[in-house]
Amino acid sequence: MKRRNVLAAVLILFIFQYAFAQEEGELNFQTTEQGIIKSLTADNPKIKTRSLSETKTRGIKIVGLENNQITHQEIMVSDDAPTQSVNLKIEFDVNSYNIRRDSYDLLDKLGKALTSDKLKEQAILIKGHTDSDGNDDNNLKLSLYRARAVKSYLLEKFSIPESRLKIYGYGKSMPLVPNINPANKQLNRRVEIAVDDN
Numbered sequence: 001m002k003r004r005n006v007l008a009a010v011l012i013l014f015i016f017q018y019a020f021a022q023e024e025g026e027l028n029f030q031t032t033e034q035g036i037i038k039s040l041t042a043d044n045p046k047i048k049t050r051s052l053s054e055t056k057t058r059g060i061k062i063v064g065l066e067n068n069q070i071t072h073q074e075i076m077v078s079d080d081a082p083t084q085s086v087n088l089k090i091e092f093d094v095n096s097y098n099i100r101r102d103s104y105d106l107l108d109k110l111g112k113a114l115t116s117d118k119l120k121e122q123a124i125l126i127k128g129h130t131d132s133d134g135n136d137d138n139n140l141k142l143s144l145y146r147a148r149a150v151k152s153y154l155l156e157k158f159s160i161p162e163s164r165l166k167i168y169g170y171g172k173s174m175p176l177v178p179n180i181n182p183a184n185k186q187l188n189r190r191v192e193i194a195v196d197d198n
Helices: 002-026 033-041 101-114 136-157 182-188
Strands: 057-066 069-078 085-088 124-129 165-169 190-195
Touching (some): 033 085, 033 101, 033 190, 057 136, 101 136, 136 165, 136 190
Parallel strands (some): 124 165
Antiparallel strands (some): 057 165, 085 190, 124 190
16 A cells, blocks of 8 residues: 555656656747757747737836836836747746756856857847746836846856847736746746847
Protein backbone atom coordinates (compact mmCIF):
# COMPACT_ATOMS: atom_id res chain seq x y z
CA MET A 1 0.00 0.00 0.00
CA LYS A 2 2.86 2.36 0.89
CA ARG A 3 4.50 1.72 -2.48
CA ARG A 4 1.27 2.57 -4.32
CA ASN A 5 0.99 5.88 -2.46
CA VAL A 6 4.59 6.75 -3.35
CA LEU A 7 3.98 5.86 -7.01
CA ALA A 8 0.79 7.92 -7.06
CA ALA A 9 2.60 10.90 -5.50
CA VAL A 10 5.42 10.65 -8.06
CA LEU A 11 2.89 10.43 -10.92
CA ILE A 12 0.99 13.50 -9.66
CA LEU A 13 4.25 15.44 -9.33
CA PHE A 14 5.27 14.46 -12.87
CA ILE A 15 1.89 15.52 -14.30
CA PHE A 16 2.05 18.85 -12.44
CA GLN A 17 5.59 19.57 -13.67
CA TYR A 18 4.66 18.62 -17.24
CA ALA A 19 1.56 20.84 -17.19
CA PHE A 20 3.55 23.72 -15.68
CA ALA A 21 6.26 23.35 -18.35
CA GLN A 22 3.61 23.23 -21.09
CA GLU A 23 1.98 26.38 -19.72
CA GLU A 24 5.32 28.21 -19.58
CA GLY A 25 6.03 27.21 -23.19
CA GLU A 26 2.64 28.46 -24.33
CA LEU A 27 3.24 31.73 -22.46
CA ASN A 28 6.50 32.32 -24.36
CA PHE A 29 8.92 31.97 -21.45
CA GLN A 30 12.43 31.35 -22.76
CA THR A 31 15.55 30.15 -20.97
CA THR A 32 18.17 30.06 -23.73
CA GLU A 33 19.99 32.64 -25.82
CA GLN A 34 18.67 31.05 -29.02
CA GLY A 35 15.11 30.92 -27.66
CA ILE A 36 15.28 34.62 -26.81
CA ILE A 37 16.65 35.50 -30.26
CA LYS A 38 13.98 33.40 -31.99
CA SER A 39 11.14 35.02 -30.01
CA LEU A 40 12.44 38.54 -30.68
CA THR A 41 13.01 38.04 -34.41
CA ALA A 42 10.13 35.76 -35.50
CA ASP A 43 6.61 36.77 -36.37
CA ASN A 44 3.89 35.31 -34.14
CA PRO A 45 1.48 33.38 -36.38
CA LYS A 46 -1.31 33.48 -33.76
CA ILE A 47 -1.39 37.26 -33.98
CA LYS A 48 -1.01 37.47 -37.74
CA THR A 49 -4.11 35.35 -38.39
CA ARG A 50 -6.36 37.49 -36.21
CA SER A 51 -8.37 40.20 -37.86
CA LEU A 52 -8.52 43.67 -36.35
CA SER A 53 -12.13 43.10 -35.29
CA GLU A 54 -11.10 40.01 -33.24
CA THR A 55 -8.40 41.87 -31.31
CA LYS A 56 -9.69 43.31 -28.03
CA THR A 57 -7.95 46.34 -26.60
CA ARG A 58 -8.22 48.15 -23.27
CA GLY A 59 -6.67 51.14 -21.57
CA ILE A 60 -4.11 50.63 -18.79
CA LYS A 61 -1.81 52.85 -16.76
CA ILE A 62 1.94 52.32 -16.99
CA VAL A 63 4.96 54.18 -15.65
CA GLY A 64 8.28 55.01 -17.23
CA LEU A 65 11.41 57.00 -16.42
CA GLU A 66 12.30 60.26 -18.09
CA ASN A 67 15.23 62.34 -16.77
CA ASN A 68 15.13 60.16 -13.62
CA GLN A 69 11.52 61.20 -12.99
CA ILE A 70 8.64 58.72 -12.97
CA THR A 71 6.19 59.48 -15.76
CA HIS A 72 2.62 58.18 -15.89
CA GLN A 73 0.95 57.23 -19.14
CA GLU A 74 -2.30 55.69 -20.21
CA ILE A 75 -1.96 53.38 -23.20
CA MET A 76 -4.15 51.01 -25.19
CA VAL A 77 -3.03 47.38 -25.13
CA SER A 78 -4.18 44.06 -26.47
CA ASP A 79 -4.05 41.00 -24.23
CA ASP A 80 -2.32 39.22 -27.13
CA ALA A 81 1.46 39.12 -26.75
CA PRO A 82 3.35 41.55 -28.98
CA THR A 83 4.61 39.88 -32.16
CA GLN A 84 8.28 40.07 -31.14
CA SER A 85 8.48 39.56 -27.39
CA VAL A 86 9.65 37.08 -24.79
CA ASN A 87 8.89 36.48 -21.11
CA LEU A 88 11.75 35.83 -18.68
CA LYS A 89 11.58 34.36 -15.18
CA ILE A 90 13.84 36.91 -13.55
CA GLU A 91 13.54 36.29 -9.81
CA PHE A 92 13.27 39.07 -7.23
CA ASP A 93 12.71 38.93 -3.49
CA VAL A 94 9.17 39.72 -2.35
CA ASN A 95 8.44 43.45 -2.60
CA SER A 96 11.99 44.08 -3.81
CA TYR A 97 13.76 44.98 -7.03
CA ASN A 98 17.05 43.29 -6.10
CA ILE A 99 17.72 40.58 -8.68
CA ARG A 100 18.36 37.16 -7.16
CA ARG A 101 21.74 35.62 -8.02
CA ASP A 102 20.09 32.58 -9.60
CA SER A 103 18.73 34.89 -12.34
CA TYR A 104 22.17 36.13 -13.44
CA ASP A 105 22.65 33.24 -15.87
CA LEU A 106 19.37 34.04 -17.64
CA LEU A 107 20.27 37.75 -17.76
CA ASP A 108 23.64 36.85 -19.29
CA LYS A 109 21.81 34.88 -21.98
CA LEU A 110 19.59 37.91 -22.59
CA GLY A 111 22.64 40.16 -22.87
CA LYS A 112 24.28 37.80 -25.37
CA ALA A 113 21.04 37.66 -27.39
CA LEU A 114 20.71 41.47 -27.47
CA THR A 115 24.32 41.85 -28.66
CA SER A 116 23.99 39.11 -31.30
CA ASP A 117 24.14 39.97 -35.01
CA LYS A 118 20.38 39.46 -35.30
CA LEU A 119 19.44 41.92 -32.53
CA LYS A 120 22.36 44.32 -32.02
CA GLU A 121 20.65 47.15 -33.94
CA GLN A 122 17.18 46.73 -32.38
CA ALA A 123 15.67 49.12 -29.85
CA ILE A 124 14.35 47.09 -26.92
CA LEU A 125 11.55 47.57 -24.37
CA ILE A 126 12.03 46.09 -20.90
CA LYS A 127 8.63 45.72 -19.23
CA GLY A 128 8.26 44.85 -15.57
CA HIS A 129 5.15 43.00 -14.34
CA THR A 130 3.88 42.05 -10.88
CA ASP A 131 1.22 39.77 -9.50
CA SER A 132 -1.98 41.14 -7.92
CA ASP A 133 -0.68 41.40 -4.33
CA GLY A 134 -0.33 44.99 -3.11
CA ASN A 135 -1.88 48.25 -4.27
CA ASP A 136 -1.78 49.62 -7.81
CA ASP A 137 0.67 52.49 -7.21
CA ASN A 138 3.20 50.32 -5.40
CA ASN A 139 2.97 47.61 -8.05
CA LEU A 140 3.55 50.13 -10.84
CA LYS A 141 6.66 51.52 -9.14
CA LEU A 142 7.95 48.07 -8.17
CA SER A 143 7.55 46.78 -11.72
CA LEU A 144 9.37 49.86 -13.08
CA TYR A 145 12.25 49.45 -10.62
CA ARG A 146 12.53 45.76 -11.53
CA ALA A 147 12.76 46.70 -15.23
CA ARG A 148 15.39 49.32 -14.31
CA ALA A 149 17.39 46.69 -12.37
CA VAL A 150 17.45 44.48 -15.49
CA LYS A 151 18.53 47.44 -17.64
CA SER A 152 21.30 48.34 -15.16
CA TYR A 153 22.57 44.76 -15.16
CA LEU A 154 22.69 44.66 -18.98
CA LEU A 155 24.46 48.03 -19.25
CA GLU A 156 27.02 47.02 -16.64
CA LYS A 157 27.91 43.66 -18.21
CA PHE A 158 27.40 44.17 -21.95
CA SER A 159 28.31 46.74 -24.59
CA ILE A 160 24.77 47.95 -25.20
CA PRO A 161 24.11 51.66 -25.79
CA GLU A 162 21.73 52.94 -23.11
CA SER A 163 19.61 54.60 -25.80
CA ARG A 164 18.62 51.13 -27.10
CA LEU A 165 16.86 50.16 -23.86
CA LYS A 166 13.60 51.71 -22.64
CA ILE A 167 11.95 50.62 -19.40
CA TYR A 168 8.31 50.56 -18.33
CA GLY A 169 6.37 49.30 -15.34
CA TYR A 170 3.04 47.62 -16.04
CA GLY A 171 2.26 46.63 -12.46
CA LYS A 172 -0.46 43.99 -12.24
CA SER A 173 -2.41 45.15 -15.30
CA MET A 174 -1.35 42.37 -17.72
CA PRO A 175 -1.42 38.99 -15.99
CA LEU A 176 -0.64 35.95 -18.12
CA VAL A 177 -2.84 33.72 -15.95
CA PRO A 178 -5.40 34.40 -13.17
CA ASN A 179 -3.74 35.37 -9.85
CA ILE A 180 -5.48 32.55 -7.97
CA ASN A 181 -2.56 30.59 -6.51
CA PRO A 182 1.18 30.93 -5.80
CA ALA A 183 2.23 29.17 -9.03
CA ASN A 184 0.14 31.52 -11.18
CA LYS A 185 1.38 34.57 -9.27
CA GLN A 186 4.95 33.42 -9.92
CA LEU A 187 4.22 33.29 -13.66
CA ASN A 188 2.79 36.81 -13.57
CA ARG A 189 5.86 38.21 -11.76
CA ARG A 190 8.06 38.46 -14.80
CA VAL A 191 10.13 40.68 -17.03
CA GLU A 192 8.98 40.94 -20.64
CA ILE A 193 11.42 41.91 -23.38
CA ALA A 194 9.99 43.27 -26.63
CA VAL A 195 11.31 44.81 -29.82
CA ASP A 196 10.45 48.53 -29.91
CA ASP A 197 8.86 48.97 -33.32
CA ASN A 198 8.14 52.69 -32.87
